[in-house]
Amino acid sequence: MQSISFAYRQLNALILGKPLQIRLALTCMLAGGHLLIEDVPGVGKTTLAHGLAGVLGLDYRRVQFTSDLLPADMLGVSLFRPDEGRFEFQPGPVFSQLLLADEINRASPKVQSALLEAMEERQVSIDGQTHALPKPFFVIATQNPDGQLGTFPLPESQLDRFLMRISLGYPSPESERALLLAGDRRQALSALPAALQAGELLALQQKAAKVSASSALADYVLALLLASRKRELFVHGLSPRAGLAILAAARAWAMLDGRDHVLPEDVKAVFVVVCAHRLQSRLPGMSSIDAAQRLLDHVPLA
Amino acid sequence: MSRWRKAASSWLLRRLPRQPQLVLGQSRIYLLPTSFGWGLLLVAWAVWIGALNYAVSLAYVLSFWIVSLVLIAVVLAYRQLAGLAIRCGAADDVVAGSHALFPLQLQWPEGESRLLRLGWHDEAGGVLLDRPGEVLLPRLTLQRGQMTIPPLRVYSESPLGLVRAFAYLRLQAQVCVYPQPCADERAAASLPDGGQSREPQPVPGELFSHLVAWQPELGARRIAWKAYARRGVLLARRFEEPQAARSTCLLEWSAYPAQMTAEARLSRLCWQLLAAARRGEDVVLRLPQQELRLTAGEVRPGLRALAGFGVRDAQ
Amino acid sequence: MRSEPRLAHFAVLAALALTVLPLFLQLPPWVPLLFALQLGGRAWLAWQGRQLPHRVWLLLAMIVPVLLLWLSLRTLVGREGGVALLLLLTGFKAFETVTLRDWRVLLGLGFFLAATPLLFDQSLPSALWLLLSLFVLTWAMVLLAGGDSAASPRAAAQALLYAMPLMLLLFVAMPRLPGPLWSMPTTDQRATSGLSDSMAPGSIGQMIPSQEPAFTAQFRGRQPAREQLYWRVMVFDRFDGARWTAGSVPDSAAALASGAAGELSYSITATPFKGALPVLEHAVWAGEGVQQGTAQLVRRIDARNEARLRYDMRSVAQAAYPATLSAEQRAHYLQLPAANLRTRQQGEFFARQFRDETGRLAALSAWLQQQGLRYTLSPPLLQGDVVDDFLFSSRQGFCEHFASAFATLARAAGLPARIVVGFQGGEFNAGGQFWLVRSSDAHAWTEVWLQGRWQRVDPTALVAPSRIVSEVGELVPEAQAVLPVLGRRPPQWWHTVHAQWQRAGFVWQQWVVDYDARRQQSLFQRLGLGRVGVGSVMTILLLGGVLLVLPLLLWLLWRRPPVRSYPVRGWQLLVSRLQEAGVAAQASDTPAQLRDKATVLAAVQQQQLTRLLADWQQWRYAEGATDSDPRWRGWWWQVRRFRPPRLAAKKRTGR
Secondary structure: OHHHHHHHHHHHHHOOOOHHHHHHHHHHHHOOOEEEEEOOOOOOHHHHHHHHHHHHOOOEEEEEOOOOOOHHHHHEEEEEEOOOOEEEEEEOOOOOOEEEEEOHHHOOHHHHHHHHHHHHHOEEEEOOEEEEOOOOOEEEEEEOOOOOOOOOOOOHHHHOOEEEEEOOOOOOHHHHHHHHHOOOHHHHHHOOOOOOOOOHHHHHHHHHHOOEOOHHHHHHHHHHHHHHOOOOOEOOOOOHHHHHHHHHHHHHHHHHOOOOEOOHHHHHHHHHHHHHHHOOEOOOOOOHHHHHHHHHHHOOOO | OOHHHHHHHHHHHHOOOOEOEEEOOOOOOEEEEOHHHHHHHHHHHHHHHHHHHHOOHHHHHHHHHHHHHHHHHHHHHHHHHOOOEEEEOOOOOEEOOOEEEEEEEEEOOOOOOOOEEEEEOOOOOOEEEOOOEEEEEEEEOOOOEEEEOOOEEEEEOOOOOOEEEEEEEOEOOEEEEEOOOOOOOOOOEEEOOOOOOOOOOOOOOOOEEEEEEOOHHHOHHHEOHHHHHHHOOOEEEEEOOOOOOOOEEEEEHHHOOOOOOHHHHHHHHHHHHHHHHHHOOEEEEEEOOEEEEEOOOOOHHHHHHHHHOOOOOOO | OEOOHHHHHHHHHHHHHHHHHHHHHOOOOHHHHHHHHHHHHHHHHHHHOOOOOOHHHHHHHHHHHHHHHHHHHOOOOHHHHHHHHHHHHHHHHHHHOOOHHHHHHHHHHHHHHOOHHHHHOOOHHHHHHHHHHHHHHHHHHHHHOOOEOOOHHHHHHHHHHHHHHHHHHHHHHOOOOOOOOOOOOOOOOOOOOOOOOEEOHHHOOOOOOOOOEEEEEEEEOOOOOHHHOEEEEEEEOEEOOOOEEOOOOOOEEOOOOOOOOOEEEEEEEEOOEOOEEOEEOOEEEEOOOEEEOHHHOEEEOOOOOOOOEEEEEEEEOOOEEEEEOOHHHHHHHHOOOOOOHHHHHHHHHHHHHOOOHHHHHHHHHHHHHHOOOEEOOOOOOOOOOHHHHHHHHHOEEOHHHHHHHHHHHHHHOOOOEEEEEEEEOOEEEOOOOEEEEEHHHEEEEEEEEEOOEEEEEOHHHHHOOHHHHOOHHHHOHHHOOOOOOOOOOOOHHHHHHHHHHHHHHHHHHHHHHOOOHHHHHHHHHHOOOOOOOHHHHHHHHHHHHHHHHHHHHHHHHOOOOOOOOHHHHHHHHHHHHHHHOOOOOOOOOOHHHHHHHHHHOOHHHHHHHHHHHHHHHHHHHOOOOOOOOOHHHHHHHHHHHOOOOOOHHHHHHHO
């Protein structure tokens, strides 16, 4: 636990004024989920991903998604070696513990679905052969907000492969001032010491999964799910998978708080980031984030 | 089912309103002894006669206890259905001639043990349920159009099997039944490409499919230089089949002989529509007083239009 | 888990077997044994999953046992025959069960079979057995209906329990018929009263006193003394030298006047023996259902009905009653066969010696006492002139020998005499305030007509006076009750338990087994409903329905709204209390949010709130938390007491 709070402090020093987002990102990692960061360019998405990989001591690869990227570029290829007379698998960048998929919505749907499939299955099938991805395996994808030119928005069915969607937003004036005065981020990034030993992250993930959730808490989550399905706020309600995601994220969040059981405030803390990208607001002029928050404000605890 | 029973149940059904969901109460639950219940009453009567004749007081006890058991079974059977909440979820569209699956959700207060059967009112048996949840009830669809969920019957003989409690339910749920596709060998007319596809092709021209190991006979033109620069191996680019010129297929009501019936036309149009979807073509569907433009893969609105053609909503 | 059908089938078979178990005591043992084997065989087939035998084989297989039954019982109808036949047919029906419907038919037969042991025995134990049978049958019924196997015993017990008030109501209110619809022959006339319809003293080598209860009597008001208890049942007046039987001579007794001093009022519950019922000597008034007949005997009005009966009587306990005797009757009561010459000579000697009849009787009694006769239950067998043998050679016997000898002697002496058979004494149950008379209390004594009245003379009392004041068991060691296992005299606690058990049996007998048309009538009258008629039955049913069954029905039908648990109710109350106090609390707030919003409250209330919220959070969300935690109750009461005052005043000052 000390190592995690150390990692948290390190990241806060790297990305100024975003403690909540950093904590959510760490929660997402501890819950074993993939993270989607949606924001305008230049607010530090890549820095956050890079920093996470650094402090968590993960082997890290980055792929810049472009429209001409091919699935093979990411997954790898089987090459025929004429001298040895056999095929050899050349693993792509996806075979890393943390893959930063930069600007995922710039790639063609084919590449997107190949990546999302790998994220779900945690393995890659090429030419009839299955290759397991390393453990742990995280994808941090960044994407520009919808409506930018030359993008392929991720379909909803694929969006829910991500445990959370967070956005960083512009920093506060003080933070930005500190940022301007401070030295090169890249340097700070490379100087970042790893806070976690190898295998420690897996142990923490297992510990997070064991945080107890009482039946009353399950009832609360259920009430949220049922309320989302009432079709007044949203086009489609939350799926059972979303319910499990809420609980997993709430468990990790509770563990970061040093508790062995989940409280409703943990659920409230993660609900919007876990659910907003899975929901479509029915009300005009209201984003799914606002609608999710509104849902949260209307479902009683008991 | 005997004739009077049929008449009785249809009378019951007629006076039931359609409801999106309902909770069973006194006014909807009917109770009748089963043949076993009648049989046990007969046994009670025989024991009573014996008790009368031999002046056996304890046999009176037995006889009256059996009778009371049958009477109490009425209440217990009623409790099996009382408070049962039923609603029907959205059923997936089907093609005529196949089974539509109606997802029915049954709820009752937690912790009560119940055992009941849910089925169609005109079919014997049904699905056995011993806990709240959702069941899929299949129903054969016979004709194209909007199919409203047929009346349901839920019944229970639990816990003693002496009395049957049953209720008829008329729910509000519909399923869209597409015409049954009928092979139409006639080639569909295709529209010249241009202006018909609404979106510009994202990457016109070559579309990469995947990389393969390069071999000399593939020629230098196909070497993936970018990949070579990244990985230092020679790879060849494979292209996707030329699908670039996405054609638009025109399906017209009036393209068939005048004597052809509406259903036959719809079946053929349906087949054509599905075939076009398989080919990945855009479709323009022209029905009398209706024209639909469908991009590739967007087949459902077309099918729904065919299903709903000339059909007034039952609601 | 829903039960497997096979389990239900086993349950049906087991229920049937259990139900008929008491019949082992009543039928030829091979019949229930065969039935058990049939059920076992059917269970084995079900266990192995084998096919059932073809119907033709079943029909053929049925012939042999039915024939056997005919040979052993000589009947297929009536109580024994009918029950045995039904048992065999049910056993074969078990091999025809394929569908659920078949199994249900079999189970229905099981319910019918549950009634058959009651035809033989209605005691408290058989009632308990009936209860057990009913439970197992109902349990099998629940399993057949597809009930959950783990919850099925509970469901069965529940159903029976719910049905019980209704059953009791029907039991009390349903009109009873006074007599049978038709009478069926029963094969065995087992004399449970310890009496037989004739008396041959010399032919019995050993009398084994049976402890079986014969009848019970309950006295109102004054209790009699033991030695007054001469229960009269039958009179034997014809003697053929060895055997005494009942002749048919009309008696012309002058009716005793009721209302005499020392009158005893009592009721008896007894099974008629050939229509005769026990009555205390001498009856002055007979209640409903019975009538006083010739020779001071009491019979049931519907003489053919052999069912147990409870009847009221009034008697004056005295040793004589007035009667006139015609010459013809006098000759009948003096008639003696040619046998027993010595006894006759002895009697004639007394007739010559004592002219005065009273003196003659006294001399006879004195003479008998001097003969050195000994009371024993195992006298030697006598043949030929049994009275002579008894009086002059063996000199050992029990009441029958004494009575027979004295009656012969009296007749020879010219005194009209006859033998009365019945019971003497009884056991008083102090707890239940009733007398229990057993078969071992059976007794025989003589009546001699003397100066216009029949005078009771108990020769046994003359010879062995203690026989009358104490029980046979105390007098004759072999008749003592022994514990079956220990084989020695039972300890005191055994007597206590035994007495209590007898008392329970008596109450049971009185209120359940003997609840017949007459008792029903008297109950209705006591309730002020008049005679049993349609109106009164409806009144009872309605009244009982309202009092007994309706609350049960309402309880069964009343569907409570889902009970919200204490934490849920408490939470909603807490939020509304805060809202009343002017805090912008919402039910969707977390405890921490509520705490933050409540900082406007006074410090005391904030402390209270903080504690309530902390408990709520801890007990509801910590590991192992449940809403059924007993602490929630206390918490709920604390919330109810938590009433923060409105903040309006504070706001005003702030403005």
